[in-house]
Amino acid sequence: MNIDHDTMVISKEEPQIISLPxxxxxxxxxxxxxxxxGDPLSCYLIPNERDRLGILEKAWSKTINHNFPLGHVYCGYQGNDDISDSVGNSPILGIAAWLPPNAKSASLLGSLPLILEIFLKNGFLxxxxxxxxxTKTExxxxxxxxxxxxxxxxxxxxxxxxxxxxxxxxxxxVLQQADRQGEICYLFTSTDRAVKFYQRHGFxxxxxxxxxxxAPPLWMMMRSPQV
Structure with missing residues (x-):
């Protein structure tokens, strides 16, 4: 599996992984x-199911739009060899959104409109x-x-x-780039299943x-560069 300009060249039987258009x-x-x-953390933060989906959409929109100009948001889709046509016609199967080294997370100040909405719809708790x-995960x-x-x-x-x-x-x-450049990767997750998944990839x-x-447990995980 080769990576060239952030695009993986993989067989037709496998999903395609490219930078998110x-x-x-x-x-x-x-x-x-x-x-x-249905993630444990999402249910804990926004217990009201009626509001949860809309708030999650706004939160992920903020995250992805913040990360997108930095060039490391990847999507998976099932398509043919014409990538530009396939993404438009095929559902997105998955997303990975990374902050590269030295980039900053979205500021808390920038999140205030969404936090205010959470307060108005779901209250102080x-x-x-x-x-x-x-604040604590950061x-x-x-x-x-x-x-x-x-x-x-x-x-x-x-x-x-x-x-x-x-x-x-x-x-x-990103894992391959981090290994080549000797860089650490970091994340947190909220399920046992995800912990096991990330452990298989060196975290x-x-x-x-x-x-x-x-609160439900959150696992803070780190991956050293693999030689």
Missing amino acids: ESQISNATKMMADTFF STKRVLNTL AYRLHDCPTPHWYLEGLGVSPKAQGQGIGGLLLQP VVREELRVLND
Whole structure:
């Protein structure tokens, strides 16, 4: 499997992995919101199902639009050899959104409109949970990785496409680049299943974090460059 200009050249039987086209950002945010709707962290932060999907769409839109100009948002789709036609006609199967070394996460100030919406729709408790999650996960990341590193802000595979190896393929452009350049990768996840998945790709658990006493566990994970 070769990577050239952020595009993997893989067989027709496998999903295609490419840099996300700008025209597909909206579809990508909807896919990520659908995928994370039942995630333990999403359910904890936004317990009201009626509001959760809309808030998740706005949160993922913010993340993907922030990361997109930095050049490391990848999508998976099932298509033919004509990539430009295939993305437009095929559903997005998965997304990986990375912050490259030295890039900053979206500021808390920039998130205030969404945080205000969460407060108005879901009250103080949800707002407190969101703020604690944002601040504590960021603090742990910077403590664990004080030097420049790759940060996986989101990896999601559509429920209809899981079990096909798409998640692993989506990681490869950055993992291979990080290995070549001797760089660390970092992420956090909220399920045992995801922990095992990331461990298969070289990540190790640094901390098991609960942002509040009643919160589900979050696993902070780091990957050293593989030789």
